[in-house]
Amino acid sequence: MHADFYDLILRAGVFGIEIVMTLTLVTWMRSASRSNQEPFSFLLLIIFYGGLTAVVAAFVEIKYSFNIRHLQQTAPNLVNAYGSWYDLLNNLSASFIEELGKYMVAVYMVINTRHFHKLTDAILYLILIGLGFSLVEDIFFLLNPETIAPYRLLSFYVHSGTSAIIGYSLGRFKFGLASYWELVISVLGAVGLHFAYNLSTSLSDRLDAFYVASLITLYITLQIFILFRKAIHEEYNLDHPDKLPSSHRFLNLHQPSKAAVQRS
Secondary structure, eight states: OOOHHHHHHHHHHHHHHHHHHHHHHHHHHSSSTTOOOOOOOHHHHHHHHHHHHHHHHHHHHHSSSSSHHHHHHHOOHHHHHHHHHHHHHHHHHHHHHHHHHHHHHHHTTTTTTOOOSHHHHHHHHHHHHHHHHHHHHHHHHTEEETTHHHHHHHHHHHHHHHHHHHHHHHHHHTTSSSOHHHHHHHHHOOOOOOHHHHHHOOSSSHHHHHHHHHHHHHHHHHHHHHHHHHHHHHHHHOOOOOOOOOOOOOOOOOOHHHHHHHHH
């Protein structure tokens, strides 16, 4: 009884942390430190559509994925022979559906909105979509007593980080710095990282699974800061086309053009 109660408190605490982090990001996006203050209703709408995407994705995954428990009862020989492949396909399809869903919401809501002012806006808006997705997903999971609460906090960062990867390329595309091919690569990259996280949580050793999942989550989270900093430098280059790009090769994506060198 006490163990179940403490587990419930832990799961509720994790969800509370996610709510606070989401509100903190929304508050910062509307703060005086940013040149453009987006309407509060618009930011909430982005989060809402991210959550709606989670509901649709869950429906598709449940309806069309392999039901391993049902197959164990109806076709145990198939499960014994191909069970690991079924799990692999379920994880891969779930990663693809979720990341593609977030991308489609971004195309519908972000790329043509009048609130799109800077390249970094695409990253922030995509992060909000990921947070909305994660919040609704965690409502489903945290109501399940079998859910391991720390994994839900990790998934919160995973959805944010993979969304930021898509947002960076989408922002570059908006300003003519990227092709359709880069958009495809970014979505596939987000799917791949999401898939790697899903696989890590299914390792047989629970402690190893948590360590590997944590390392993957840390890497994905670091991508947010790296891409955001790159986007800031690219914004500067867009606003100052007559100046040479920064000499920081790690942060620069383009070499200075010959025309820019001649003007200097």
